[in-house]
Amino acid sequence: MNNRHLYLLVGGLTSVGLALFLYKVLFLNFPLVPEKRSKVWNIEARLSFTARDAPVKASMFIPRNSRHFAILNENFTSRGYGVGISTGKGKRRVTWSIRRAKGLQGLYYRASVRRVESKEQTTRPVTPSNIEPPELKGAHLEASKALILEVRQKSADIDSMVIELLQRINNAQSDKNVMLLLGETASLRKKVNLAVRLLTLTGVHARAVHGIRLEDQQRAVPIIHWLEVYDHQKWVSYEPVAVERGIPDDYLVWWRGMEPLVQSKGAERLEVLLSVSRSEEAAIQSAMEWSRIKKPFVWDYSLFSLPLQSQAVYHVILIVPVGVFILVILRNVIGLRTFGTFMPVLIALSFRETQLLWGVFLFTSIVALGLSIRLYLEQLKLLVVPRLAAILIVVIFLMAIFSILTHKLGMERGLSVALFPMVIITMTIERMSVVWDELGAYETLKLGLGSLIASVIAYLVMSIKYIEYLMFVFPELLLVILSITLLLGRYTGYRLLELQRFKSLTATRSDV
Numbered sequence: 001m002n003n004r005h006l007y008l009l010v011g012g013l014t015s016v017g018l019a020l021f022l023y024k025v026l027f028l029n030f031p032l033v034p035e036k037r038s039k040v041w042n043i044e045a046r047l048s049f050t051a052r053d054a055p056v057k058a059s060m061f062i063p064r065n066s067r068h069f070a071i072l073n074e075n076f077t078s079r080g081y082g083v084g085i086s087t088g089k090g091k092r093r094v095t096w097s098i099r100r101a102k103g104l105q106g107l108y109y110r111a112s113v114r115r116v117e118s119k120e121q122t123t124r125p126v127t128p129s130n131i132e133p134p135e136l137k138g139a140h141l142e143a144s145k146a147l148i149l150e151v152r153q154k155s156a157d158i159d160s161m162v163i164e165l166l167q168r169i170n171n172a173q174s175d176k177n178v179m180l181l182l183g184e185t186a187s188l189r190k191k192v193n194l195a196v197r198l199l200t201l202t203g204v205h206a207r208a209v210h211g212i213r214l215e216d217q218q219r220a221v222p223i224i225h226w227l228e229v230y231d232h233q234k235w236v237s238y239e240p241v242a243v244e245r246g247i248p249d250d251y252l253v254w255w256r257g258m259e260p261l262v263q264s265k266g267a268e269r270l271e272v273l274l275s276v277s278r279s280e281e282a283a284i285q286s287a288m289e290w291s292r293i294k295k296p297f298v299w300d301y302s303l304f305s306l307p308l309q310s311q312a313v314y315h316v317i318l319i320v321p322v323g324v325f326i327l328v329i330l331r332n333v334i335g336l337r338t339f340g341t342f343m344p345v346l347i348a349l350s351f352r353e354t355q356l357l358w359g360v361f362l363f364t365s366i367v368a369l370g371l372s373i374r375l376y377l378e379q380l381k382l383l384v385v386p387r388l389a390a391i392l393i394v395v396i397f398l399m400a401i402f403s404i405l406t407h408k409l410g411m412e413r414g415l416s417v418a419l420f421p422m423v424i425i426t427m428t429i430e431r432m433s434v435v436w437d438e439l440g441a442y443e444t445l446k447l448g449l450g451s452l453i454a455s456v457i458a459y460l461v462m463s464i465k466y467i468e469y470l471m472f473v474f475p476e477l478l479l480v481i482l483s484i485t486l487l488l489g490r491y492t493g494y495r496l497l498e499l500q501r502f503k504s505l506t507a508t509r510s511d512v
Contacts (some may be wrong), residue, residue: 006490010483017479024474028295029116030287034469038114038285041214043252044275045109049267051101056081056266059095061255062109063211069252070116077108091255105267113214113252143177148202158204158231159245165195166227166243192225192240193258205230209237210261211254212274221274223261224251284473303472311472316349318471318478323348323458325481330454332488335495337450339431344454346424351459359459360452363425366398367448370429371436378433392426 024030031038047058063071064087076083081096096107151168155161169191172178181194192208199206206229212221226247227238237247255261264270291299299305303314323345330336338344351359373394377387399422428451436444461467470477 003490006486010486013479013483013486017476017483020476021474024287028287028291028298030291030473031284032470034284034465036284040279041113041252042277042279043111043113043212043214046273046275047096047105047107047262047270048273049105049264049270051103051105051266052268053100053102054266055097055099056101056105056264057095057097058107058262058264058267058270059093060109060262060272061259062092062094063111063113063252063254064090064092066253068115068249070114071111072114073110073112075110077110081107091257101266140181143180144198144201147175147177147181148198151198152202158229159236161202161204162195162199162206162227162229162238163243163245165198166191166238166240169195170240170243188240189223189225192227195227195240196258199229207256208258209253209256211252212276213248214250214252214278215276216278218277219273219275221276223254223274226251228256303475315468315472316352318475319462319468320345320349321478321481322467322471323462325485326458326461327454328485328488330457332491333495335497336454337447338454339428339435339447339451340424343424343428344451345458347451347455348458348462351455352463356456356459360456362402363455364452366395366402366425367429367432369398370395370425371432374429374433375436378437388426388430391429392422395422395426395429 025032043063045060045062047060049056049058062074062085063069065071076094076096078096080101081098084095084097086093086095094109147165147168151161151165155164168175169178169182172182172186178194182190189208189210196206196208206227209226209228210223211226213224215221225240227240228235229238230236236245238245239247262270262272288299288304291302303311306314324342327338327342327345331338347359347363350363354362370391374387374391377390382390432444432448435447
């Protein structure tokens with residue numbers, strides 16, 4: 001296989017891995033650090049009313065997901081009531097109904113709101129096919145036309161016309177036409193509704209928006225009203241009180257339109273109380289919930305969809321490639337010699353449970369005793385398979401003795417010796433004995449020390465919680481590690497530990 005093919009493969013794997021990684025970070029808001037926290041607002045709407053021993057039906061608008069907020073963990077509390085949710089025309093509504101109710105009644109809607117800050121472009125809103133003119137007659141129609149004529153003369157486009165109109169409506173005392181149209185009670189909601197009707201009369205698409213402000217802790221949250229106008233192929237928000245374009249980021253849209261928040265039948269003295277409280281949770285939890293709603297395909301085929309027990313297993317499995325990658329660097333770049341290819345990584349996994357010092361002590365003790373017994377078995381002239389079986393039995397027997405002795409001495413950490421991979425230790429002992437016979441004790445101890453050093457370094461890297469977090473949340477990074485590993489597979493230069501070995505040869509050539 002030529003280098004071009006290898007580089008294309010490496011480039012493809014790296015591109016796919018980084019693309020998936022960046023997609024999760026930039027568009028699904030997966031945090032890069034596990035300790036990052038995100039704000040969560042718990043909202044509650046309480047409907048209280050009196051029923052007169054008759055059928056009751058009450059419907060209320062409820063929030064929906066948007067580009068900036070995700071509505072999660074919704075629940076509806078209503079004893080004996082049927083609950084139905086309907087969605088249509090960009091609105092969501094919950095309806096409670098019961099055949100017969102009497103006395104004071106209470107209905108609750110609760111939900112968690114998380115800020116998601118999605119970078120994705122929202123779908124371009126569809127312009128209504130036609131505008132239904134408002135029902136205005138007589139003096140109200142004439143006042144509306146006169147007001148619109150004056151506003152148009154003092155504006156150059158839709159934006160300036162909206163701002164001029166809002167200023168006129170806010171200064172109702174100085175304009176007789178506005179006073180007539182608003183009536184005696186000039187509430188903010190009536191002002192926004194009036195602006196919508198007047199803009200619709202001019203052929204501009206406009207709508208009233210109602211919501212709440214997400215604050216740390218507040219009971220009896222007031223409903224805030226603002227205006228949205230369709231301009232340049234998008235909906236633009238206007239703050240009617242400050243008369244400016246745009247609204248604060250902490251405004252949560254509850255519903256749109258001129259309809260009231262609650263409509264009821266058979267309910268008397270109906271009251272609605274909105275409450276907000278803020279808390280914090282892990283940002284990864286918010287990202288998981290958002291991906292479950294926004295991109296269910298990504299969620300269904302991710303590690304987070306697995307049972308918790310399986311997730312715990314993959315928390316460990318996914319750091320094994322990191323340990324193997326460290327071993328590749330130690331052997332192919334640094335030049336550290338070890339017994340076996342993956343033995344140091346498996347021993348490093350055992351160190352995660354035994355802790356480093358205890359792990360090194362237990363591993364060294366078992367290998368030393370096992371090697372002594374293996375050298376003794378050499379005198380018996382056994383065949384290979386029975387000899388390996390005998391060493392495995394001895395290793396398990398030694399592990400059991402270590403567990404019993406450490407338990408009696410009150411050193412419970414010694415019980416974790418059972419977590420060592422016994423087959424790997426058996427093969428290590430066998431390999432060390434062969435090297436002992438062929439190359440001598442010095443070379444055997446040198447390779448054994450190299451294996452132990454590699455295990456310690458792999459353990460130190462694999463025990464970093466941040467690496468474990470990255471590998472589990474972004475398993476696509478394994479493709480990047482695979483790409484670098486493939487490149488190292490073509491490395492044929494000097495190892496770092498060989499520089500000192502060939503230093504004299506380099507000096508001799510320079511003298512010549």
